[in-house]
Amino acid sequence: MPELPEIEAMARTLQPLVEGRRILGCRVIHPVVTKGRARAVLEAKGRTVVSVERRGKYLLLALDRGWLALHFRLSGQLLWYERRHAPKHVDVALDFAQGTLGFVDRRHLGRVYWLDRPEDIPGLARMGVDPMSAEFTPERLGEILRESRRAVKLVLMDQGKIAGLGNIWTSESLWRARIDPRRRADRLTEAETRRLAGTVVGVVRRAIESCLDPAPNFRDPDWWFEGGDRAIRVYDREGKRCPRCGTAIERIAQGGRSTYYCPGCQTKARKGALQRARRGER
Ligand SMILES: [Zn+2]
Known part of the structure; x- marks a missing residue:
């Protein structure tokens, strides 16, 4: 299961691929990962990624309106591919002009949420102190x-x-x-x-x-x-x-x-x- 260091590494690697770029299409292939809120996740279509951040074990895409929050649980991962060569087990796909970013989990235990604010889910609202922050003394x-x-x-x-x-x-x-x-x-x-x-x-x-x-x-x-x-x-x-x-x-x-x-x-x-x-x- 990815922890802080793995997710931080993913966030830093993802930044140059998607920051400042517009999400041209959004598809939810396995709605289970959205916890029944697939339509909300589709809101990401047309939005621009302002920044990629990590909070705890969440990877966040800050959009010009709203947020996408990704939690990888046991076997979730990110894949970057050309749409016509989609890999197996893609749960949610975000199309950019340069390629498609897929949230992939063969067990579908990971989670993808659309949020107005990151605090809208308890896991993020009640998060403890981050060891990378100045407050961790x-x-x-x-x-x-x-x-x-x-x-x-x-x-x-x-x-x-x-x-x-x-x-x-x-x-x-x-x-x-x-x-x-x-x-x-x-x-x-x-x-x-x-x-x-x-x-x-x-x-x-x-x-x-x-x-x-x-x-x-x-x-x-x-x-x-x-x-x-x-x-x-x-x-x-x-x-x-x-x-x-x-x-x-x-x-x-x-x-x-x-x-x-x-x-x-x-x-x-x-x-x-x-x-x-x-x-x-x-
Ligand atoms: Zn020893």
């Missing part, structure tokens, strides 16, 4: 964590608290900060919170760079963020060695999702044991 993260007794990983993934992070980049941020993902959010020390705020920003920045190298190829239906893997140390690496301490990475379930972490350098008990072992104590 150690102090703000501390306030968010102190409000919750849930596991820190689940708080980081809560879109109403922090916008844009999912399973991959929260696992990576916690590994970089050497924090056990199961720790209660309100029990993190000030030093840990400060460290975590820094690693979240660092991980997200590095991930965006990796996701842009190579940039998304909207012409290839099989394309995925190959470069993104370079920024990954623990996610989906169960049983492989932690690049920091050599312990085998473990996978656990949290909130119905997989968390990957290193029991060697992210948990207190083992960390203590390792330190004692290094000092030659028993």
Whole structure:
């Protein structure tokens, strides 16, 4: 599932293709992705794309009147093609003079909304602080964590608290900060919170760079963020060695999702044991 870095990379790649250009035609092929509001989405026809933006995990097209909001869920993607060579599973198609932009999802779980204002859907109205924004400070993260007794990983993934992070980049941020993902959010020390705020920003920045190298190829239906893997140390690496301490990475379930972490350098008990072992104590 694309998260903040992947969607940011898509937005930046899409900008030169559509900004300032007029939507000559709009077709809704699978109305399910519009949640029954296909006719509203057709309003995009004749409008000009003013800008392409990302908010949390949403990709927004700001039009000269109204907005299109895209949410990719598990398998949504963008494809750019010539209309007569349309790929499979296109849900919504936007025709420009230079080509057609398709929102494509073989499972049709993604969403495309037409909005008068972005705040018109709850997911955007109640969005938490974005790690790319100036408001994301150690102090703000501390306030968010102190409000919750849930596991820190689940708080980081809560879109109403922090916008844009999912399973991959929260696992990576916690590994970089050497924090056990199961720790209660309100029990993190000030030093840990400060460290975590820094690693979240660092991980997200590095991930965006990796996701842009190579940039998304909207012409290839099989394309995925190959470069993104370079920024990954623990996610989906169960049983492989932690690049920091050599312990085998473990996978656990949290909130119905997989968390990957290193029991060697992210948990207190083992960390203590390792330190004692290094000092030659028993
Ligand atoms: Zn480790």
